[in-house]
Amino acid sequence: MNKAEIMRKAQSYLEQETEPGFRDEVTALLKKEDWEELGDRFYTDLAFGTGGLRGVIGGGFNRMNPFVVRRATQGLANYVQKEGATAPDGSRRAVIAYDSRRYSGTFALEAALVFAGNGIKTYLFTSLRPTPELSFAVRQLSAATGIVLTASHNPPEYNGYKVYWGDGAQIVAPHDKAIIKEVQGVSGHVKTLTKEDALEKGLLEYVDTEIDEKFVAMAKSVSIHPDLLRERGKELRIVYTPLHGTGAFMVERVMGDLGIDVMTVPEQREPDGEFPTVEFPNPEEASAMKMAVELGRSEKADLVIGTDPDADRIGIAVPEGDDLRLITGNQLGALLADYMYSQRKAAGTLPERPAFVKTIVTTELQRKIVEKYGVSCFDTLTGFKHIAALVRKWEGMPDGPSYVMGDEESYGYMIGTDVRDKDSISAALLTAEMALYHVSQGKSVVDRLNELYREFGYYEESTISKYFRGQAGIGIMTGLMERLRKNPPAKVGGIDVVEIRDVQEGTTRYLPSGKVKKNIDLPVSNVLQFILSDESVVSARPSGTEPKIKFYASCSSAPGMELNAARTEVGGKIRKITADIESWLSEAEG
Numbered sequence: 001m002n003k004a005e006i007m008r009k010a011q012s013y014l015e016q017e018t019e020p021g022f023r024d025e026v027t028a029l030l031k032k033e034d035w036e037e038l039g040d041r042f043y044t045d046l047a048f049g050t051g052g053l054r055g056v057i058g059g060g061f062n063r064m065n066p067f068v069v070r071r072a073t074q075g076l077a078n079y080v081q082k083e084g085a086t087a088p089d090g091s092r093r094a095v096i097a098y099d100s101r102r103y104s105g106t107f108a109l110e111a112a113l114v115f116a117g118n119g120i121k122t123y124l125f126t127s128l129r130p131t132p133e134l135s136f137a138v139r140q141l142s143a144a145t146g147i148v149l150t151a152s153h154n155p156p157e158y159n160g161y162k163v164y165w166g167d168g169a170q171i172v173a174p175h176d177k178a179i180i181k182e183v184q185g186v187s188g189h190v191k192t193l194t195k196e197d198a199l200e201k202g203l204l205e206y207v208d209t210e211i212d213e214k215f216v217a218m219a220k221s222v223s224i225h226p227d228l229l230r231e232r233g234k235e236l237r238i239v240y241t242p243l244h245g246t247g248a249f250m251v252e253r254v255m256g257d258l259g260i261d262v263m264t265v266p267e268q269r270e271p272d273g274e275f276p277t278v279e280f281p282n283p284e285e286a287s288a289m290k291m292a293v294e295l296g297r298s299e300k301a302d303l304v305i306g307t308d309p310d311a312d313r314i315g316i317a318v319p320e321g322d323d324l325r326l327i328t329g330n331q332l333g334a335l336l337a338d339y340m341y342s343q344r345k346a347a348g349t350l351p352e353r354p355a356f357v358k359t360i361v362t363t364e365l366q367r368k369i370v371e372k373y374g375v376s377c378f379d380t381l382t383g384f385k386h387i388a389a390l391v392r393k394w395e396g397m398p399d400g401p402s403y404v405m406g407d408e409e410s411y412g413y414m415i416g417t418d419v420r421d422k423d424s425i426s427a428a429l430l431t432a433e434m435a436l437y438h439v440s441q442g443k444s445v446v447d448r449l450n451e452l453y454r455e456f457g458y459y460e461e462s463t464i465s466k467y468f469r470g471q472a473g474i475g476i477m478t479g480l481m482e483r484l485r486k487n488p489p490a491k492v493g494g495i496d497v498v499e500i501r502d503v504q505e506g507t508t509r510y511l512p513s514g515k516v517k518k519n520i521d522l523p524v525s526n527v528l529q530f531i532l533s534d535e536s537v538v539s540a541r542p543s544g545t546e547p548k549i550k551f552y553a554s555c556s557s558a559p560g561m562e563l564n565a566a567r568t569e570v571g572g573k574i575r576k577i578t579a580d581i582e583s584w585l586s587e588a589e590g
Helices: 003-016 020-032 035-042 066-083 104-117 131-140 175-184 195-200 209-220 226-235 247-257 290-298 329-347 365-372 384-395 424-440 445-456 470-486 563-589
Strands: 052-056 093-098 121-125 145-149 158-165 204-207 238-241 262-264 303-307 314-320 323-327 354-359 376-380 402-408 412-415 459-467 495-502 507-510 515-517 528-532 537-542 548-556
Touching: 003 020, 003 035, 020 035, 052 066, 066 104, 066 145, 066 158, 066 175, 093 104, 093 131, 104 121, 104 145, 104 158, 104 195, 104 204, 121 131, 131 145, 131 158, 131 209, 131 424, 195 204, 209 247, 209 424, 226 424, 238 247, 238 290, 247 262, 247 303, 247 424, 290 303, 290 314, 290 323, 303 424, 314 329, 314 424, 314 445, 323 329, 323 445, 329 354, 329 365, 329 402, 329 412, 329 424, 329 445, 329 459, 354 365, 354 384, 365 376, 365 445, 376 384, 384 402, 384 412, 412 424, 424 445, 445 563, 459 563, 470 528, 470 537, 470 548, 470 563, 495 563, 548 563
Parallel strands: 093 121, 093 145, 121 204, 238 262, 238 303, 354 376, 354 402
Antiparallel strands: 052 158, 145 158, 303 314, 314 323, 402 412, 459 548, 495 507, 495 528, 507 515, 528 537, 537 548
16 A cells, blocks of 8 residues: 555545544654554454454554444444344344443444434443343343444453344344445444433433343352352352453352352452553463462462453363362363253253254363263354354254353353353353362362363363464465465374365365365354364364464373373373474464
8 A cells, every 4th residue: 555545544534533532643643654554554444344343442444443433333223224123112222331441431332322323222331341241131122233342352452342133142144244244335424423412312321230130140040059059158269350351240249149259359350451460361361360370379269260351251270289270261161061961960950952062173072071961062163153043043943952051162151041142250150159069079170170081081272373463464364274275284293184174165075085075064164174083183263353363272082091191192292283383383474
């Protein structure tokens, strides 16, 4: 893009942006003639993808700012007026929530006023709320759509705009592409009202306690043994961190109502979009959990819990010997599935055709566990919108499977169907109950995990993520996936590749015969999976919300193997596979 084109686009933005701070950024860059930075801000529009928007905050068409939010909301409003469900009173409604990130409240109000300008009654939370509460509120308020302003666990410079449909789930086909088309078609005037006009006309209404109370009751209802919590909950010493996000109010409230005392890390309790105590506010990262684990050690905690800024992901640490051990997302999913299905089966409360759903990059250990209890396991693409789509499909079948829970390896769990997305609040309660149950049986959480490994085989997973920013980064990721398709490896980690599953093509190639079958019944997605001769699985997937590519490796041992030997064997496989993946990434960068 040449300087003249940059100048033209920058001037167009300045004419349409109403917020002085964002305008001033661009004006200052023009004055400095910082063409590199201006080029990145204007070489493209911030993409409205299948989930919504996510990007760096700042002035420009390729940034998160009020203008971009208004334009996206106008496109969404256009689609809602055409296809959105109506409430019992015949109106079309929207719900908006936001987290603790920079400008989240500002962006939320801008979106609400655009909906109001388009005649769509909008419910806006009075202050920050967890993402799962937004999913819950959409159905409670008979809304056609919902938005949450969040960038989940991204660094502080990011914000995002996540879209939900009337079933409380993130948008999927055919709505996703249709909404994208509407957003791309917005040019010129965006309909909006002032806050005062929107309130006076009844097109903007603030909500809080009426939804909060219902959400709290729903979260508490996931308990399988509430009597155990009431009788022995005080015995649990729980340390918790919301990582400067939205989780504290709900986690403390739900636990407290059931008799569990929670000690929240004081330095991380208050919402703060700068996330001053962590590099990445992500409970998947050991560094993010450091302060909570340190407090847990000093307080001799039975359980340490962390939730991300919008409180949809959860990470935990549990005692092992004299220290605390971080549990992976795959491991917690296995433990929760084991507890949920075993206890509900024992209590006789499982539905007739119980179902469990996991993503294709989540450990196969979970499949083996749930099948032991007579539960059918289903695979979906990464993302809870795909899990929710299965739930919606089954609810429309007279004798379909009955969803009980589902998860993905990236620390997300969806318990029941009241929330149609991952929910750390209900997952935190179930995790506390699971830990207390095992203690009541004379064992620790790690003891139970080791029992599962001895019964089904030791499983270990590794995730390698690589960021590729800017225009060049997109090309690098695209080129790497093309090379893996056209020239796939014959071995990974020294182990033969026997199958290549290409979700984008819907095919499986069987090696060495070379036969190809179109047998993958999943939505089209840019995902490759390499199945190795020892049943290890290596998956490659560019992120749909961030400028990065992710590789997943999962290896296992035979059931009944001595655990130390199994860990040594599987760990060796993981290290070799990881080394190969890292070499692919290095080659891609040139």
